[in-house]
Amino acid sequence: MDESISQVNGAVQALTQSSDTLFLLLGAIMVFLMHAGFAFLEVGTVRHKNQVNALVKILADFGVSTIAYFFFGYWVAYGQTFFVDAQTLSAGNGYELVKFFFLLTFAAAIPAIVSGGIAERARFYPILIGTFFIVGFIYPLFEGMIWNGNFGLQDWFEATFGAGFHDFAGSVVVHGVGGWIALIAVIFLGMRHGRVRAGKHTNFAPSNIPFLALGAWILSVGWFGFNVMSAQAINGISGLVAMNSLMAMAGGIITAMIVGKNDPGFIHNGPLAGLVAVCAGSDLMHPLGALVTGIVAAAIFVWLFTFMQNRTKIDDVLGVWPLHGVCGAWGGIAAGIFGQQALGGMGGVSLTVQIIGTLAGIAIAVAGSFIVYGIIHKVTGLRLTQEEEYNGADLSIHKISSTSED
Template sequence: MSVTASQVHGAVQTLTQSSDTLFLLLGAIMVFLMHAGFAFLEVGTVRHKNQVNALVKILADFGISALAYFFIGYWVAYGANFFADAQTLSQGNGYELVKFFFLLTFAAAIPAIVSGGIAERARFYPVLIATFFTVGLVYPVFEGMIWNGNFGLQAWFESQFGYGFHDFAGSVVVHGVGGWIALVAVLFLGMRKGRIRAGKHTNFAPSNIPFLALGAWILCVGWFGFNVMSAQTLNGISGLVAMNSLMAMVGGIVAALIAGKNDPGFIHNGPLAGLVAVCAGSDLMHPIGALITGAIAGALFVYLFTYLQNRTKIDDVLGVWPLHGVCGAWGGVAAGIFGQTALGGLGGVSITVQLLGTITGIAVALIGALIVYGIIDKMSGLRLSEEDEFNGADLAIHKISSTSED
């Protein structure tokens, strides 16, 4: 029995499709696991009376994010919906469905980032409403601009400067947008009670360093799915992305170790700062450029978080604005610097475009967050009552403590 060329081609195509589907599914699972990292990072940082709330918020946010992105956000970003029959949806081994799952885990990172900034004093359901609109509308607007060419922004960049805005895995699209949205939410909520005593700033110590460390480790491991599998196909996978992610992580660790003077909170957030910053240019940079990018991010996080906590009224509990907002913006610009062939990169990127694209992402995040959180704050309020905040979100919202009293 002879095998025709078309049969061989069909078999190869089926194998390729199924392999790409499995590849992206594994990436989606790895990034989904990162949400456990967000949860434990927050659990280890907040005080004991708010640990249950931290866990519940992250999972509830993911559920609301899935609904918002399924029915609205994915359509806004990519012009696609899921209202066809199951047979149509499952064509190509269901690759498009798995792609949605993968991109959903990115979208759901937005409220997970915000959660760490507003911890210990935010009301539960108003925050979930904010999650629905930020994931359903605010984030997809910029996501679609950069990753789907919506509104002609990328076309304009290319016509004016010769290159589009490059953000391979979301330094700006995901982390930058999430961090700047969080800043707005933090400012609306104000400082936690007890942070100012006798006219001086008082910092609340992390409640559980092992949980904080566990969260950081989970995030670090999952991040290789976040970055490497942003290629979205086996054919596009690059060992350079993995190497650059590793080196940026190492740069963040060492910089935070030195700048943070052995503080365990800084040391475990340092690698996350490096990984945030390298997302955009991880497919372009030389590993030494990635190392420098991560080191600058690690130092930026330590110094800016210290300044915020000790000198301002911006009470960002986990430091998500410096970690994701500022380091994400730095990553967008760094891709334009260390992606240049003169610095060992692969080229094909413009510093000017990287700067303009980063500013655009910040603007979309700030304007969108001001509208969403401003309206919700006016309609229902965002903050717990003083009594509920004193008792803790665990008892006030969930009627249970993280530890049993024998």
């Protein structure tokens, strides 16, 4: 009898391990596909002479990110390496390996975010060098502090305020950090030539709205893997996360349509603003709280991107700082607001902690980006020459155009 029970328990455990591995693998694949969304969003926004470069950068960044995260980043964040035999690595159906893949797709989102801000005038290999150090060291430093309890920050939050910093799917850890890293890179690069004419700002129109829309759709669909699969186990799957993601996305769409005055660029970035913001508290909020979170995020994006493009020297091509950096920071704070039980949330979250944790993420992102891109700027330079920029990154870097001359 005991043997039969043991066999049943063993079979259940094996099935659970297999299910969790498959669940997380599907999430990793969905988030990996989101990188195609980043690529086409950028392709549709930049001018024709930079479309090839947009595609190549995203894929090359992913390759470099994989190497950086495999050898350094995952170890910095979680203290784990892969320098053991394959039999040991594959234990438990290789769940830990799939977990690495899943978290890698998050880490690789950082340079994909940066790519949209620095488009049309950045050199190729210096940016890839920056990607290596950002993904290998800067991003996992904060990732490990929040998602693995490194350096005692979460323990201090819990001991002092009664709750840790809550970021379920990365509003701050991924998007906020990525957006603020991008801001520093954009500042180092400066404005594209031709953006200011006769003392007035000139905005370059998107080159391909259908590609831009395709990128937004791919990202929006993949985001449900980004958020829901952040549970990392099938018994943690939550319909609330899916519902809140949906409501924040819808709020972002409608708000961007209204505030952005039917501009297709804003409308297709609206759902992304809402989804960025809801990541942190998607497992805590009431759907109405998620809706408000998405509404506020989209309004922030439209207003700040418009102001930035027309009134400042910050030439952020895709608006990744307002979209990911600022909306991500809003998401971290929104989790502390709408996660409260008084507002229909699940509770167990502190607004004070959410504010402090968000500011900590911004500080690490800004400081790390300043060090990495600042050194590269001094040593090799980050920017194409004026002639190379005029000819376009496609011809200057890749020696090919996105369209045939025939």
